[in-house]
Amino acid sequence: MIIDDNPDITTTFKMGIESSNNYANHNKRIEVYTYNDPIAALSDFKPDFYDLLLIDINLPNMNGLELCEKMLMIDINVKVCFMTSGVVSREALREIYPAVSLGCFINKPVTIDYLVNRIMAELD
Amino acid sequence: MVQRINSKITSKITLLVIIEIILIVGSFGVLSYFQSLQSSIGNSINIAGKNRYLTANLLLQIERYLDGSSDISHINVVMNSLQSNIIGLTGGGSISGVHLRPLPSEFSDLWNTVNAKWNTYRTAISNILIIPSEEGKANTIDKLTIRKQFNSLALDLIGASDVLVTQLGEQVDKNSYNLLILQITLGILNMGILALILYLITRILRPIFVLTQAMSEVKKGNLEISVQENNKAKDDLSILTRSFNLMLDTIRNHNKKQDELTKDLARANEELKQAGRLKDDFINVAAHELRNPVQPILGLAQILRSKKMRKNDSHNKSITIDEEYKLLDIIVRNAKKLLLLEENILDVARIENKSLKLDIEECNLYEVLFRIPEIK
Numbered sequence: 456m457i458i459d460d461n462p463d464i465t466t467t468f469k470m471g472i473e474s475s476n477n478y479a480n481h482n483k484r485i486e487v488y489t490y491n492d493p494i495a496a497l498s499d500f501k502p503d504f505y506d507l508l509l510i511d512i513n514l515p516n517m518n519g520l521e522l523c524e525k526m527l528m529i530d531i532n533v534k535v536c537f538m539t540s541g542v543v544s545r546e547a548l549r550e551i552y553p554a555v556s557l558g559c560f561i562n563k564p565v566t567i568d569y570l571v572n573r574i575m576a577e578l579d
Numbered sequence: 580m581v582q583r584i585n586s587k588i589t590s591k592i593t594l595l596v597i598i599e600i601i602l603i604v605g606s607f608g609v610l611s612y613f614q615s616l617q618s619s620i621g622n623s624i625n626i627a628g629k630n631r632y633l634t635a636n637l638l639l640q641i642e643r644y645l646d647g648s649s650d651i652s653h654i655n656v657v658m659n660s661l662q663s664n665i666i667g668l669t670g671g672g673s674i675s676g677v678h679l680r681p682l683p684s685e686f687s688d689l690w691n692t693v694n695a696k697w698n699t700y701r702t703a704i705s706n707i708l709i710i711p712s713e714e715g716k717a718n719t720i721d722k723l724t725i726r727k728q729f730n731s732l733a734l735d736l737i738g739a740s741d742v743l744v745t746q747l748g749e750q751v752d753k754n755s756y757n758l759l760i761l762q763i764t765l766g767i768l769n770m771g772i773l774a775l776i777l778y779l780i781t782r783i784l785r786p787i788f789v790l791t792q793a794m795s796e797v798k799k800g801n802l803e804i805s806v807q808e809n810n811k812a813k814d815d816l817s818i819l820t821r822s823f824n825l826m827l828d829t830i831r832n833h834n835k836k837q838d839e840l841t842k843d844l845a846r847a848n849e850e851l852k853q854a855g856r857l858k859d860d861f862i863n864v865a866a867h868e869l870r871n872p873v874q875p876i877l878g879l880a881q882i883l884r885s886k887k888m889r890k891n892d893s894h895n896k897s898i899t900i901d902e903e904y905k906l907l908d909i910i911v912r913n914a915k916k917l918l919l920l921e922e923n924i925l926d927v928a929r930i931e932n933k934s935l936k937l938d939i940e941e942c943n944l945y946e947v948l949f950r951i952p953e954i955k
Contacts, residue, residue: 461871461874463872463874463875463909463913464874464875464878466875467874467875467878467879467882470878470879470882470906471881471882474885474886539867540866540867540870540871540874541863541864541866541867542863542866563870563871564870564873564877564878565874565877565878566878566881567878570878
């Protein structure tokens, strides 16, 4: 599940990841669901369905970490990667959201190859 | 200024000390004078007392003469002694090694009595013992009668002398009492003036004590004090006190100004920090906004390129031409967005260095508003 308020970015990422299904040397087929609004994403979220959340930090209505916190309450096992195109202090975020793991952090813009590799690494 | 203060205080204190010294020396002088009067009266008593002895001696010599065991010259010697003793008593001078002052006038009556008795005695001696010298006359006169006469005359003289001695003694007693009173009075006067000097010194120096206390307060950092001052007084210490208060006022004003300046500086510093923060925020937001459109451009360009490569493969699950156009449109739109952002940032720079030129033209406000995504 990808959540980013910019539709162009969700479109790009969805296409990039899905097209990698055709030629990549892994045998997994990744299905991508995109959302531009965190509230819509939260209402569609269900347990034991999604493998990985790709959440932008700067979102309208609720920030990415808040959203992640709520989603983790629904499914504690889901993996998370955060994205941002700004400058973010991970230490400050860790203090405010101690429950959220900040291990995977992607600084936009990224190449599609890098994005896919990163996602694969997280899924393994 | 400092020298003037010193001279004024010093002159005030010096004047008082001089008065005190004069009083002490004067007291000693007066007391010494009265003391010497006392001792001179004592000497007079001594000499007057000697009359008794000399008179008795004269009587003895007369007795001897009448007995015929002594001649007239012994009588003359004693008579001369008595004569000079009595004269010296009134006139003063050196008698028997004692320096004598003239007898005070209030005793002249008593002395006259003594002198009169002496003259009677002397005349009797001359008439009866010395002048007659008619052969055997002395013998013819009844010696017993002569003895009785001389005895009574001698007793008269002794009595008169004793009266003088007694009176002089009483005078000494009276003087002693007066001297005591005088000593006590002068003592009290001296103490009083000494106390007055101490009081005046304390009063003169009081402002200095007060100022010293105030100074130590100032030293501790307490500037909210002022020394009570006498507006009418024009002496140097009052001027000093007033100057001290003025100095404190000046320091307080300076401190106040400094505090205000410090506050202004702190405020300016805070504003500067705020401006710095705003600038940082702006740069963060600008960086964020600049990076956002790059992602679709980069990502879609890569996707389209790999699709084109794959077209040549046998394996064909390529996207349609319509889809390709759609992706290219996204790339173009984001590139335009990037361009617009760049121009906006340049506009900010132009606004900051005041070189922005406005492109004024008519426009459709609805369209402008509709282009803003948040309002849409």
